Amino acid sequence: MAETIFFNGGARGKWKVTKQSAIKGTGLAGVGFIDRGVTVDTTASWTLSGVTSNLRYTNAAEKKLLDATPSVLAKPGATCAALIPITKSAAWWAMAQDERRAVLEDKSRHIAIGSDYLAVVSRQLVHCRDQPGAQFDFLTWFEFRPENEGRFDELLRKLRVTAEWGFIEREVELRLERVS
Amino acid sequence: MAETIFFNGGARGKWKVTKQSAIKGTGLAGVGFIDRGVTVDTTASWTLSGVTSNLRYTNAAEKKLLDATPSVLAKPGATCAALIPITKSAAWWAMAQDERRAVLEDKSRHIAIGSDYLAVVSRQLVHCRDQPGAQFDFLTWFEFRPENEGRFDELLRKLRVTAEWGFIEREVELRLERVS
Numbered sequence: 092m093a094e095t096i097f098f099n100g101g102a103r104g105k106w107k108v109t110k111q112s113a114i115k116g117t118g119l120a121g122v123g124f125i126d127r128g129v130t131v132d133t134t135a136s137w138t139l140s141g142v143t144s145n146l147r148y149t150n151a152a153e154k155k156l157l158d159a160t161p162s163v164l165a166k167p168g169a170t171c172a173a174l175i176p177i178t179k180s181a182a183w184w185a186m187a188q189d190e191r192r193a194v195l196e197d198k199s200r201h202i203a204i205g206s207d208y209l210a211v212v213s214r215q216l217v218h219c220r221d222q223p224g225a226q227f228d229f230l231t232w233f234e235f236r237p238e239n240e241g242r243f244d245e246l247l248r249k250l251r252v253t254a255e256w257g258f259i260e261r262e263v264e265l266r267l268e269r270v271s
Numbered sequence: 272m273a274e275t276i277f278f279n280g281g282a283r284g285k286w287k288v289t290k291q292s293a294i295k296g297t298g299l300a301g302v303g304f305i306d307r308g309v310t311v312d313t314t315a316s317w318t319l320s321g322v323t324s325n326l327r328y329t330n331a332a333e334k335k336l337l338d339a340t341p342s343v344l345a346k347p348g349a350t351c352a353a354l355i356p357i358t359k360s361a362a363w364w365a366m367a368q369d370e371r372r373a374v375l376e377d378k379s380r381h382i383a384i385g386s387d388y389l390a391v392v393s394r395q396l397v398h399c400r401d402q403p404g405a406q407f408d409f410l411t412w413f414e415f416r417p418e419n420e421g422r423f424d425e426l427l428r429k430l431r432v433t434a435e436w437g438f439i440e441r442e443v444e445l446r447l448e449r450v451s
Contacts, residue, residue, distance in 0.1 A: 093401045142401045147327070150369040188372070189330040221273045221322045221401050 093142035096217045098174055098230060099126040099135035106172055106267035114251075116178070116261030125174060125267055127232070139176055141219030141230050148192050153202050160209040169213060169234040172267040173243065176227040183258035184220075199253035208246045211239040227261065273322035276397045278354055278410060279306040279315035286352055286447035294431075296358070296441030305354060305447055307412070319356055321399030321410050328372050333382050340389040349393060349414040352447040353423065356407040363438035364400075379433035388426045391419040407441065 100108075100119065104126030111121055122136050131138050146154065183191065195201045205214075215232045219225035235243050250256060280288075280299065284306030291301055302316050311318050326334065363371065375381045385394075395412040399405035415423050430436060 093403065093405075095403050142403070144401050145364045146368055149367050151367040154367040184325045187329050187331040187334040188326055188368075192368070218401060221324050221398060223273065223275050223322070225273075 093144060095129065095140055095142050096215070096230070096232075097126075097128055097131050097138055097140045098232075099128075099132035100124070100137045100139075100265075101126070101132065101135035103132075103134075105269060105271050107270045108265055109268050110264075110266040112264045114175075114262040114264050115259060119176070119263050119265075124270075125265065127174075139219070139225075139227065139230050141217040141222055141225065141227075143215065144218045148195050149202060153206070156206055157202075157209070162209070162213045162215065164213050164215060164232075164234055166213065166234065166236075168236045170269040171235050171237050171240055171243075172269065173233045174265045174267065175231045175233070175247075176229070176261075176263050177231065177259055178226075178228045178261040179258045180260045194258065195255050199250075199255035201250065201253065201255055204246065204249050204253075208242060211235055211242050212246060273324060275309065275320055275322050276395070276410070276412075277306075277308055277311050277318055277320045278412075279308075279312035280304070280317045280319070280445075281306070281312065281315035283312075283314075285449060285451050287450045288445055289448050290444075290446040292444045294355075294442040294444050295439060296443075299356070299443050299445075304450075305445065307354075319399070319405075319407065319410050321397040321402055321405065321407075323395070324398045328375050329382060333386070336386055337382075337389070342389070342393045342395065344393050344395060344412075344414055346393065346414065346416075348416045350449040351415050351417050351420055351423075352449065353413045354445045354447065355411045355413070355427075356409070356441075356443050357411065357439055358406070358408045358441040359438045360440045374438065375435050379430075379435035381430065381433065381435055384426065384429050384433075388422060391415055391422050392426060 100122035102123055104124035106125040108123055108125060120136050126132055213234045217230040219230060220228040233243060280302035282303055284304035286305040288303055288305060300316050306312055393414045397410040399410060400408040413423060
C-alpha cells in the first residue's frame, strides 16, 4: 500500500543544504544535510516522514496529462533539489471536497500551473497529516537540473500568490545540492 | 491533527462479538471481544488501527446535511455495534478523484443512502490505507439501538449491491453487543 519516505536532517546525507528558510510560521532547526530514503536515521537532528498516496484532487483529464510526463526522481543531471514541508489551516481541512477542489484548481490553478513545469521539475508529494504525531501536512520534494533553477523559482512564485496559499499556515524551504 | 483509533480483538473489551463473518476475501482470527479506544492492547489477538481524517468525497451540500445530524457515538441506548474493515482494489485507487467520486455517489449513491440512516445509525470512518503496514483501507464502525438492527441490515444490503462494492476486495464483519 503506502510507501513511507523519510527525510533525515542532520550532519550527513546525499543532499547538502545550500539555503534553509522559514517561509511562514516556525522554521526547522538548521541542518547541513538531508538524507532522503526509506529508513529513519536515529542520529539525525530531526526526521520528517510520510507516505506516498492516491491522487486527492486530480481529475481524469488532468491525470492523463500527468501520466504522459511521469515524474522521474534521481535523474543523473538533476543535482538540485528542494524540500518544502507545508501545513494547511484548520479552515482548509474543514471544507468539503468540492470546496477544496474549487480553491485548489478553479481559483488557484495549482494542477495547471504545476503541469507547465513537468518537463523540467520532477516532484514527489509525501502525505503526513494522517500520520500520528506529524508536524506538517505534506512534505513536497522537487528535483531539477541546475540550469532550471530559475524555472523552479518561477513555479514557487506563481503558486505562492494563489488563493490556495492563503490556507497555508506553515511553510519551510530547504534548497539542496547533490553531493554523492 | 489525526486521532488514532485502535480496535483490539481478543478476550476482553467493552464489546462482545455476537457474529464474525468473512464477507469477501480472508477473514480475521476469531475473537470474543473488541476493545475500541485510543491505546493498543498488547495482549490482544490482533489490533487494527487507523485515523479519523478530513472528508474525501462529500460536497458542500452533502456536508450541510451530515452536519445537521452529527454522528454521536456511545449513546446510552446504542448497545449494538458493527466493525466492518474493508479494502478496496488497486483499480479503485488508480482512478482519478472525479472517477472515484462518480462511482461512489453518481452511480452508487453511497452518501445519499447513508444519509437516510443518520438518525438511527451512528458511525465513524477510520482510515488506515496510508498507515504503514495496515492490512485494510478503512475500519468502519457503527452503533445503533437493538430495535434498529433491521434498518442497519437494510443499509448494508443497499450498499453491498452498488457499483462501488465491485471495487471492494476484502470485507470482514463483526457484530457486537455492549457488555460494560
